[in-house]
Amino acid sequence: MDDDFVRDARKGKAKLEEEDPDPKPNPYAMLPEPITKSYSNLGEDVIYLKHFGPPRNYAEIAVDTPEAVKKIQFRFREKEFNRILGKRDARIINIQSVSGATIGLLSDTSSKIRRQLYLELLGTADQIKTAELLITDVITEGYEKPFFPRALMPANIYHYRRPIFVTQVVAFLGFNNSNVLKMESESNTWIEVDTYPPEGLLMMRMVNMYGQRLDVANAIxxxxxxxxxxxxxxxxxxxxxxxxxxxxxxxxxxxxxxxx
Incomplete structure (x- = not known):
């Protein structure tokens, strides 16, 4: 599945760091290199938090077929972890059973710093698609209309940061995070405000934007x-x-x- 394939959060239709010194910058010119991640060969820093379904082997193949076993990784927000699992893992076990895909939930130091985790799906194209749609539904069901944050991101995404004054944070977030949720929904990104100030800037807080390149530019x-x-x-x-x-x-x- 193409990394640029983007998910519309609710319809299930397949749909990535530096400070901002210029108040009206060109967002396309400032985006850094994407945060890349691939776990074809797992490193020592990566751990499986949960694993559901039978072990499966997959191979990079020249000719794609519907029956071929594939592997794909997504990012999701750490705060959605328990929602995906359900009580005593019942929800994720049911998703694995219905989809037939093997499901792994992974973490590493880099993702934890950003309050993100990884979802790994192994199976046929149909199995992966079914599991992806079911997990997307589970995440978005926790939000009220009309605004839904994007449920899953590709493994390779962009991250951009800009400061705002601490006195602006409450209004920026909005009541019950309604304003930032609206921005997330309209830009198709994740937007997070740091709790603590950057070094030497006690009156500032950093706003973090995560998503695909054009989406992050729109969020900026x-x-x-x-x-x-x-x-x-x-x-x-x-x-x-x-x-x-x-x-x-x-x-x-x-x-x-x-x-x-």
Whole structure:
């Protein structure tokens, strides 16, 4: 399955780090190299957290056939881990049984830092597709319409970071994370705000964007626009408060002094 194949989160239709010194940068010019990951040969740092289904062997083949055993890896958010498993692993066991795919949940140091894990699927094309759709449904069912975050990402994705002021974080996230969820849904990315400030910047928090190249570029522009609108609105609010304060202290709107 092509890495550029993207999943529409709800319909089941197959659909990747640096600070931002420029307030209106060209997002396409700033994207770094993608975060690449391939577990064809597992390294010492990679561990299986869970494994369901029979062991399977697969081989890279020149001629693709429906019956060939394939392997594909996705990223998913660490916070969805228990939702995918279900109580006593019942949900993931059922998905494995229905799809027939062998399912592995993996982790490494790099993914844990980013609060992400890996989903590995082995099986025929139909088995993999079925398991992918079922897991996507399980993840997106935990969210209310109309906005759903992307459930699964390719193993190879882009990561971009930009700072916002700590005073902007609450408004950026929105009530019950509604604003950032809307941005995620519209840009087809994952957006995370760091809890702690970057070194030497106590009043800042880093916003992390993850996704495929064009999606991350769209998220950068979307967040830049939000920050600009927020700062513009805050400036107008401060000016209004200053004007109101001036009227109260000095008289009416025309500058006439209040009668004593």
């Amino acid at each position: 522009m979307m967040i830049n626009d939000w920050v600009e609108e927020y700062e513009s609105g805050k400036m107008k609010e401060d000016e209004k408060q200053k004007d109101d304060s001036g009227i109260k202290e000095g008289g009416d709107e025309l500058g006439n002094e209040a009668e004593g």
